[in-house]
Amino acid sequence: MDLDLEVKTIRNAPIFTGIDPCKMRLLACMSEQLTFEKGDFLFKVGEIPDAAYVILKGEVEVLAQNGESLIAVGTEGPGCMIGEVAVLCDARRFTSARAHTDISVMRINKDCLLRMMQDNPQFSMSIAKELARRVMQIATQDAHVLTH
Numbered sequence: 001m002d003l004d005l006e007v008k009t010i011r012n013a014p015i016f017t018g019i020d021p022c023k024m025r026l027l028a029c030m031s032e033q034l035t036f037e038k039g040d041f042l043f044k045v046g047e048i049p050d051a052a053y054v055i056l057k058g059e060v061e062v063l064a065q066n067g068e069s070l071i072a073v074g075t076e077g078p079g080c081m082i083g084e085v086a087v088l089c090d091a092r093r094f095t096s097a098r099a100h101t102d103i104s105v106m107r108i109n110k111d112c113l114l115r116m117m118q119d120n121p122q123f124s125m126s127i128a129k130e131l132a133r134r135v136m137q138i139a140t141q142d143a144h145v146l147t148h
Contacts, residue, residue: 003028006106009056013079015130018122027116032107036099043083044096045070051109052084058103063096075100084127087113 006028010016016024033056036042042053045065053060059077063070073095076082086093087110108116117124 006033006056009078010054010106013054013081015054015079015081015126016123017126019120019126023116023120027108027112028106030112031109034105034107036103036105038099038101040099042097042099042105043093045093047093049083049086049091049093049110051107052081052087052113053097054081054106054108055079056104056106059100060103060105061098061100063098064094065096070096081127081130084113085131088127 003025007021007025010024010028011021019027031054042060043049045063055076055078057078059075060080060082061072062074062076062082064073082097083093117127
């Protein structure tokens, strides 16, 4: 994927709404594009986080540890950021991420992500809104399970 296509992909992602196109291009230049085959892990529970990932193509399965096994708790697609929670909390990974299909991602290292958030309040707000959306989704799922 070339740089222009990478910028176009992230420009259409809700989390990047309101970000100056020049800053998006800079972010794309500062990040690393990686590909993973179906079944490959981007990261695993317990690892020390050094980056977040924006999915450019394909789907990623998010997995939680359940004893000795992993259980799927969600699937994310193009434009979604994953792995940012552990980076922002400065805590070990509490979920794993595995390629559900062949994927292409933009790997944003921790320092770059934090600098981008400091320099762009709109980006920080977009991340906060996305995290709040996920909390609501989990709370709704838990409420549904408890009442049925």
